[in-house]
Structures are given as structure tokens and as C-alpha cells.
Amino acid sequence: MKVEICDNCNREIGLSEQALVLDGRIVCEECYANLKFDYVAIAKIQQLFLFLLLVELIILPLLIFLSKACVQALLVIIWGLIGWLLLFVFIALMRAMKLRIRVIFLYIIGFFIPIVNIILWIYINYRAIKILQAVGYRVGLMGVKYRDLR
């Protein structure tokens, strides 16, 4: 009887174990669990990420037009809080996309650098879109259309 070899870790797949196919490669159950994306999670986190970014973008012009000091102070606090929330969602998105911890750590540093952070957001969002489109999701400006998410 032919023994299957995992394409990822080169380990022999035992008889009690099931060989699984992922992107045309034969992998063991362990590698399958490690490599398989949770597409619904990526889609939902990406939606939340885009929503928070939009809120931040809306608050910025309000800061200029609503010149009352107390309103401005309140807006700055909200802007800051959503900024932190955005960081956590950004990390959650990178985790769901299974980026390496070292890379995630670098991007977290980049999150705090002006201009660099905008490039990072666009880049990570672009990669999330590519992952989702590869399995047939239609991704719009605000993420995957709701009815596409089971």
C-alpha cells in the first residue's frame, strides 16, 4: 500500500490519519489546520477594519469644521479610541491571514509611523482581498457583500 507523504512537512501520513488536499497539494491533518484560511473570519475582520477606517476618515474633517473646543476634545478622544481599536482589528486580520509573528510585529511598529501606516493598511487590505477573491468572494469597497457570507 502506498504511503502518502505530506507536501508541507514531508512527514508520512499515518494510516489512521486522513490525507487532505489543499490548493492541489496533499497535506497531513495538522498542516491542513495550520495552512487553511478561515475565509469567513478574514472577510468579517476585513469589513470591520474598513468600517473603522471609514469612521476615522469621517472624524478628521469634522475636527476642522466643528471648531468648538469641547466638541473637538471629544472628537480627539473618540478618534484616539477608534485608532486603538483599529490596531487590534489590524492585528486580528494579519493573524487570520496567517502572517508570520515576526512580520506582524514589524507591521505593528509600522502602524505607528505616519504615511507608512497608510501604505500598510492598503497593502494588508489588498492581500486580504486577493485571498478572498481566490476562493470566489466578490469584494467591494466595504469588503465582501453581506449575502456572500453564509
Ligand SMILES: [Zn+2]
Ligand atoms: Zn504535514
